[in-house]
Amino acid sequence: MTNNKAVLDWVQEMVAMTQPDQVVWIDGSEEQLDALRREAVSTGEIELLNQDLLPGCYYHRTAVNDVARVEDRTFICTPTKEEAGPTNNWMDPAEMYAKLKGLYTGCMKGRTCYVLPYSMGPVGSPFAKYGIELTDSIYVVLNMNIMTRIGQKVLDALGDSPDYIKGLHAKANIDPENRYIVHFPQDNTICSINSGYGGNVLLGKKCFALRIASYLGRDEGWMAEHMLILGIENPKGEVKYIAAAFPSACGKTNLAMLIPPEYYRKKGYKVWTVGDDIAWIRIGEDGRMYAVNPEYGFFGVAPGTNEKSNPNALASTRKNTIFTNVVKTADGGVWWEGLDKNPPKGVNNWKGEPWDPSDGSKGAHPNSRFTAPAKNCPCISPEFENPKGVPLSAIVFGGRRAKTAPLVYEARDWNHGVFIGSILASETTAAATGAVGVVRRDPMSMLPFCGYNMADYFQHWIDMGKKVAKDKQPKIFNVNWFRLDDEGNFLWPGFGDNLRVLLWMLDRCEGKVDAVETAIGYLPKPEDINIEGIDYKIKDGKMFDESVLKELLSIDTQSWLDDVENIKEFYAKFDPARLPKELKENLAKLEQNLKASK
Ligand code: GTP
Numbered sequence: 001m002t003n004n005k006a007v008l009d010w011v012q013e014m015v016a017m018t019q020p021d022q023v024v025w026i027d028g029s030e031e032q033l034d035a036l037r038r039e040a041v042s043t044g045e046i047e048l049l050n051q052d053l054l055p056g057c058y059y060h061r062t063a064v065n066d067v068a069r070v071e072d073r074t075f076i077c078t079p080t081k082e083e084a085g086p087t088n089n090w091m092d093p094a095e096m097y098a099k100l101k102g103l104y105t106g107c108m109k110g111r112t113c114y115v116l117p118y119s120m121g122p123v124g125s126p127f128a129k130y131g132i133e134l135t136d137s138i139y140v141v142l143n144m145n146i147m148t149r150i151g152q153k154v155l156d157a158l159g160d161s162p163d164y165i166k167g168l169h170a171k172a173n174i175d176p177e178n179r180y181i182v183h184f185p186q187d188n189t190i191c192s193i194n195s196g197y198g199g200n201v202l203l204g205k206k207c208f209a210l211r212i213a214s215y216l217g218r219d220e221g222w223m224a225e226h227m228l229i230l231g232i233e234n235p236k237g238e239v240k241y242i243a244a245a246f247p248s249a250c251g252k253t254n255l256a257m258l259i260p261p262e263y264y265r266k267k268g269y270k271v272w273t274v275g276d277d278i279a280w281i282r283i284g285e286d287g288r289m290y291a292v293n294p295e296y297g298f299f300g301v302a303p304g305t306n307e308k309s310n311p312n313a314l315a316s317t318r319k320n321t322i323f324t325n326v327v328k329t330a331d332g333g334v335w336w337e338g339l340d341k342n343p344p345k346g347v348n349n350w351k352g353e354p355w356d357p358s359d360g361s362k363g364a365h366p367n368s369r370f371t372a373p374a375k376n377c378p379c380i381s382p383e384f385e386n387p388k389g390v391p392l393s394a395i396v397f398g399g400r401r402a403k404t405a406p407l408v409y410e411a412r413d414w415n416h417g418v419f420i421g422s423i424l425a426s427e428t429t430a431a432a433t434g435a436v437g438v439v440r441r442d443p444m445s446m447l448p449f450c451g452y453n454m455a456d457y458f459q460h461w462i463d464m465g466k467k468v469a470k471d472k473q474p475k476i477f478n479v480n481w482f483r484l485d486d487e488g489n490f491l492w493p494g495f496g497d498n499l500r501v502l503l504w505m506l507d508r509c510e511g512k513v514d515a516v517e518t519a520i521g522y523l524p525k526p527e528d529i530n531i532e533g534i535d536y537k538i539k540d541g542k543m544f545d546e547s548v549l550k551e552l553l554s555i556d557t558q559s560w561l562d563d564v565e566n567i568k569e570f571y572a573k574f575d576p577a578r579l580p581k582e583l584k585e586n587l588a589k590l591e592q593n594l595k596a597s598k
């Protein structure tokens, strides 16, 4: 399939180490993919779902101990520990290569090694980057076929160039004690072993498009971010684009596909999805920031997805989709918590065990997922494949905060916006193994995904801002859809109604509304967030109204001062010489402002 010596030599070397019985190159043809689907069905690796209900759809269960990203087993192996920084696990590259060699040697005996060429970004576009993943999992090949552009066309576009990202994945024994997800940024290499779960094994996604790409982007003057990209079309037909960084399982897919509330739909507003997880951002010829989605599909959280919360995501999963760790129903359909109020009876849970929904246990894993082609999405943007990307009007950061963070606020300027991103905090979710619901700092939602020292990453953000003229810089905002009342109910309706907040942002970008200057940044005047038509019950006897909006826009100075102490502790992890002075200045200013407003 290729004469590329750099590719052939590397494949040969990896095959000699892993010792598969066969090597199969993936050309991307439907015939080959279909044969693989049949083979995986015959071995039970995947199950065919009801083809009348869900044509082209398959079902998969992972090992019970292998259901999420493993941050404690994810490494950035730069030559020095300082390059990886205090927020990444690090090991000396030579030591790690030796350890991995021990684990990989002979691990594909009796198996087939698939050689999978893939592209992040449209093949042949100047912005695309290519990778080759070696894997012994048909499930991985089939998922990568949905999530990326694969096959012969990628090798043709790569030609003789040695400029590709090497990825070696082996399931081995799915042994959690020897599970490693390792990045060697200087070698353009990713090694993954002993997992079969999404983000650990679909190497084009978090490993390449974020960890390796963030490293490349710093050197090459662009940015790889954990962001959705959406377009908002107004009744005049003008479309403005927003990118938003929220930590895992904090609402990117939902916001990217939102359906405007009826009030806005009637007026002619539309939302277009460009991406739901990853944005590569470059400065375009006109000096503005442009974002592309390097992916080709959605690897979305299933629980909570329903006809009301996210009909576009649901519609995207009705054909040619792979479901992982959800419930398979008796008629060959799928179910998960939050799909509807009728859990199927007499079927197995995601673990494959008999399951009784009335005992309170969950049928689907909280991090169960669908892998759906982006082109299935009813609101996929016409610009989805535009190799130049879309111009950004605004950048949004957000997390899950029960208290403290208001519904929305705006940065005073780019550097203040970088500061706001750097202090992003959120409650942990089921998307990674470990405790759920613990507040942690997750700068730019990149804590698990930054491929180098995060202090240098902050500096890169500051530097990128300097390359863009002030009037062309996207405005930066922070949002929190997850504020709770004292009984744990969401105060804000969320989902489609989030558009109301995005429209305030666009009004700010166009200079159409004023804001209130506060200690933390600019807040909306409550009357500038349109709440007409909101019909949201917070709890029995309490409907959303203007007073709730005011509460959502209030700032509790003491809890912010407590947060400042926490931010200081977080910043103290970094080498003070590396942490940008602009961030330290903004932290000092925040503290000073809060004290003055007390
Ligand atoms: P990753 O794929 O892990 O990066 O997640 P994501 O950021 O795309 O999150 P997603 O949109 O899948 O949402 C995760 C969970 O948050 C789902 O259970 C949603 O139902 C819930 N969620 C999303 N948006 C909102 C919102 O506006 N309000 C509330 N209350 N919940 C939301």
Ligand code: SPV
Pocket: 068, 069, 197, 198, 199, 200, 205, 206, 247, 248, 249, 277, 299, 431, 432
């Ligand atoms: C996330 O955890 O942010 C995801 C899912 O998007 S995974 O691909 O597993 O990383």
Ligand code: MN
Pocket: 226, 247, 248, 249, 277
């Ligand atoms: Mn994600």
